[in-house]
Amino acid sequence: MFGLIGIVVIFVMVFGGYLLAGGKLGIILKSLPFEMMMIGGAAIGAFLISNDMSAVKQTAKDIGKVFKGPKWKPDDYRDLLCLLFSLIRIARQNPVSLEAHIEDPENSDLFGKYPKIRDDHEAVDLIADTLRSASMNYDDPHQVxxxxxxxxxxxxxxxxxxxxxxxxxxDGLPALGIVAAVLGVIKTMASIDQPPEILGKMIGGALVGTFLGVFLAYGLVGPFAAKVKTVVEEDGHFYQLIREVLVANLHNHAPPICIEVGRQNTPHHFRPGFSELEEALKAVKQDAA
Structure with missing residues (x-):
């Protein structure tokens, strides 16, 4: 939502200010398709040269994060703590029954209560591999x-x-904008015998290339890159939480203490309240009874 709002604000402020200052969009709109073809096409080509197909697909997919935001929401952190609490209790009370859950999470009734977590392969693998290692006496907390x-x-x-x-x-778009502008100047110089009013329009069209390169770089693509980085780092806290809880478990802390360690290490805006989590864990205990 904020991504769309930001894009609207950028366009309204830039072009609105231009129009209020007495500028005319005609010269920009006339040159835009050709300048966009040169600058945008060159940028896409450079992007394809510097990345393999998997990276291209991943980048196209990750652009959606600008509008969707982090994958993991506050409720997911609470569900993760409940899931880890259940797994740790099973590991302490009946290690044999734990094997069914960590060896086949997709068919586990425990993981099935939290389908969003179950469908994330990295989260499931992180949990299962760590618990499996602990069951094989690979229990040096610092090493794990x-x-x-x-x-x-x-x-x-x-x-x-x-x-x-x-x-x-x-980073490359401003330079590509200059390339397009230089080509526009070359075109203008080839028509140097034309009247000043025609030359003025041609020079204005050439400068659209410089404007477009800088505008795309700092108004759209750069902020997109920053937002994707922010979202990835936000989602990374989810996996850090798994590490904190499972390492606390290896230190043989009581299950509630392990979960509290995880809760305290959850970012504030995702952290479930103590009472809220306590109620959720009571429900987990009642379901297991």
Missing amino acids: EEVLEKRIEANQHHALHSSHALQNVA
Whole structure:
């Protein structure tokens, strides 16, 4: 929602201010298709050269994050804490029955209560692999924490590729705008024998290239890259929460303490209240009884 509002504000303020200052859109609209073809086409071509097909597809998909925002909402953090609480209790009370949940999460009735989490392969794999390692006595908390940290960092580095790719495009757009403007000047110089009013329009059309390159870079593509990065980093807290809770579990803290550690490490705007979480955990205990 805010993404759309931001785009509207940019266009209204830039072009509204131009019109209020006495500018005319005719010269811009006349030159826009050709300048957009040169600048936008060159930017897309450079983007394709510098990225493989998987990165191109991922970037196209991640652009939607500008408008959708983070994948994980406050309710998802509460559900994750409830899921981890249930898994830790099972691991402490009946380790054998835990195997069915972590070896086949898709058919687990426990994971089935939280379909959004179950459908996220990275979250499920992170939980299952860590609990599986603990069941094999791979229980050095510091070593597990280091392994989880490296894994999460690697995943986040990969997820940030779209942001870096978009930022590279944004960095190149002003220069591509200059290229288009230079071509416009070349065209103008070839018509130097024309009257001043015609030359003025041609020079104005050439300058549209410079304007368009800078406008796209700092008004649209650059902010898109920044927003994608922000959303990826916000979603990264969800996986950090898994690490915090499961490492606390390896320190043999009581399940409620493990969950409280996770709650305290949840970003404030996603963190469930203590009473809210307590009620959710009571419901979990009643369902398990």
